[in-house]
Amino acid sequence: MAAKLSSSVLLFIGLAVLYAAIADAQLSESFYSKSCPGGVAAVANVVNTAVRNDRRNAAGLLRLHFHDCFVRGCDASVLLFSTASSKAEKDAPPNLSLQGFSIIDQAKAALEKTCPGVFSCSDILALAARDAISVIGGPQWKVPLGRRDGVVSLATEANSNLPSDKSSFSGLVSNFAKKGLSESDMVVLSGAHTIGLTVCKSVTPRIYNFAGSVNGADPYLNSTFVTEKRGLCPNNKSSANKFIAIDSTKGGQSFDKNYYSNVFAHKAIFKSDDALISTSSGRTKVLDIIRSPQSKFFSQFGLAMEKMGRIGVLTGSQGQIRKTCSKKN
Ligand code: HEM
Numbered sequence: 168m169a170a171k172l173s174s175s176v177l178l179f180i181g182l183a184v185l186y187a188a189i190a191d192a193q194l195s196e197s198f199y200s201k202s203c204p205g206g207v208a209a210v211a212n213v214v215n216t217a218v219r220n221d222r223r224n225a226a227g228l229l230r231l232h233f234h235d236c237f238v239r240g241c242d243a244s245v246l247l248f249s250t251a252s253s254k255a256e257k258d259a260p261p262n263l264s265l266q267g268f269s270i271i272d273q274a275k276a277a278l279e280k281t282c283p284g285v286f287s288c289s290d291i292l293a294l295a296a297r298d299a300i301s302v303i304g305g306p307q308w309k310v311p312l313g314r315r316d317g318v319v320s321l322a323t324e325a326n327s328n329l330p331s332d333k334s335s336f337s338g339l340v341s342n343f344a345k346k347g348l349s350e351s352d353m354v355v356l357s358g359a360h361t362i363g364l365t366v367c368k369s370v371t372p373r374i375y376n377f378a379g380s381v382n383g384a385d386p387y388l389n390s391t392f393v394t395e396k397r398g399l400c401p402n403n404k405s406s407a408n409k410f411i412a413i414d415s416t417k418g419g420q421s422f423d424k425n426y427y428s429n430v431f432a433h434k435a436i437f438k439s440d441d442a443l444i445s446t447s448s449g450r451t452k453v454l455d456i457i458r459s460p461q462s463k464f465f466s467q468f469g470l471a472m473e474k475m476g477r478i479g480v481l482t483g484s485q486g487q488i489r490k491t492c493s494k495k496n
C-alpha cells in the first residue's frame with residue numbers, strides 16, 4: 168500500500184515536471200531557426216526601414232502589440248478585419264489611433280515569399296514592437312517565438328479588456344492582474360507613454376471645461392502645462408483631432424524615463440497616468456524610477472514586455488498560421 172502510494176506520488180511529480188518542461192518549451196527564441204532561418208532578420212529589416220522613415224511608427228508598433236496581447240492574448244486578433252456578422256477589435260473605440268498595420272503586412276508579405284505558411288502574425292507583432300523600440304534607442308528585450316494566430320476578433324472584447332485612460336490606480340492594477348501582470352509591471356509598462364501621440368480632444372476637457380473649476384482647468388494639472396496645452400489645442404472643433412505628443416518632453420520622440428518626472432509634476436494628459444502616483448505604493452515605484460539610472464527602468468521595461476508577450480499565447484496545434492494577417496485562413 169505504502170509502495171503503491173509512493174509510486175503514484177512519484178508518477179504525479181514526474182508528470183508535473185514533464186508538464187512544466189513542455190510549458191517552458193512552448194516559446195523559444197530559436198523557434199524558426201530551421202523552418203524559416205532568415206525570418207527574424209526579415210522582420211527586423213522591414214521594421215528598421217519603416218521606423219527610420221518615421222519615428223512615429225515605433226509608437227504605433229509598440230501599442231499594436233500591447234492591444235493584441237490584452238485582448239484574447241498575443242494571437243494577432245488585433246489585425247483581423249471585421250466581417251459582415253461581427254465587428255472586430257480594430258473597429259472598437261479604444262483602438263482609434265492604432266498605427267502600423269501596413270508595416271506588419273509588409274513583413275508578412277516578405278515572409279510568405281521565403282517561408283510560406285510558417286511564420287505567425289502574432290510573432291511578427293511581438294518582434295516588430297521589440298525591433299521598433301530598439302531602432303529609437305529604447306530598451307531591448309528577448310522575444311521567444313512560436314505563437315500561433317487566433318481566428319476570432321471581437322470589438323466588445325477590446326472595449327472590456329483594454330484599460331481606459333480614465334482608470335484609477337486600483338482599476339489599472341486589476342486590469343493588468345487579469346493578464347497575469349503585477350502592479351510593478353503596470354507602472355513600468357505605462358512608461359511606454361514616453362513616446363507617441365494622442366489628439367487634442369484627449370486633453371481639452373481637462374484644460375477648458377473641467378467641471379467645477381474656476382478657470383476651466385483641472386486644478387490637479389500644473390498651470391504651465393495647462394498654458395502650453397491651450398497653446399497647442401485651441402478651444403475649437405477643428406483642433407479636436409490635431410495630434411499632440413503624449414509626453415511633452417522632446418515631443419514624444421525619445422524613449423526615456425522623463426515620462427515619470429512629468430507624471431510626478433502633474434504634467435500628464437491622461438488620468439490613468441496621474442493615477443500612478445495616487446497611492447503610496449504607486450508613488451514609491453514612480454519615485455524609484457525617477458531616482459534610479461535609466462538603465463534600471465530599461466531593464467525592467469524589457470522584462471515586463473517579455474512577460475506581456477506571453478499573455479494567453481496559442482502554441483503547438485492551437486490556432487493557425489495565417490496567410491494574410493487581416494484574415495483567418
Ligand atoms: C496603463 C494603461 C494604459 C492606458 C489607459 C493607455 C491609454 C492610451 C491612450 C488613451 C492613448 C492615446 C490613444 C489616442 O489618442 O487615440 C495611448 C497611446 C499609446 N499607448 Fe497607451 N495606455 C496604457 C498602457 C500602455 C502600454 C502598456 C503600452 C505599451 C507597452 C502603451 C503604449 C502606447 C503608445 C506607444 C501610444 C502612442 C501610440 C501612437 O503614437 O500611435 N500604452 N494609450
Ligand SMILES: *[C@@H]1O[C@H](CO)[C@@H](O)[C@H](O)[C@H]1NC(C)=O
Pocket residue numbers: 389390391392
Ligand atoms: C509647474 O511647472 C513649472 C515649470 O514647467 C514650474 O516652474 C512650476 O513650479 C510648476 N508649478 C507647480 C505648482 O509645481
Ligand SMILES: *[C@@H]1O[C@H](CO)[C@@H](O)[C@H](O)[C@H]1NC(C)=O
Pocket residue numbers: 400401402403404405406407409
Ligand atoms: C482652431 O484650431 C486650429 C488648430 O487646431 C487653429 O489653426 C485655428 O486658428 C483655430 N481657430 C480659432 C478660431 O481659434
Ligand SMILES: CC(=O)N[C@H]1CO[C@H](CO)[C@@H](O)[C@@H]1O
Pocket residue numbers: 257258259260262263264265266
Ligand atoms: C485603425 C482602425 O481600424 N480604426 C478604427 C477604430 O474603430 C473606429 C470605430 O470605433 C473606426 O472608425 C476606426 O476606423
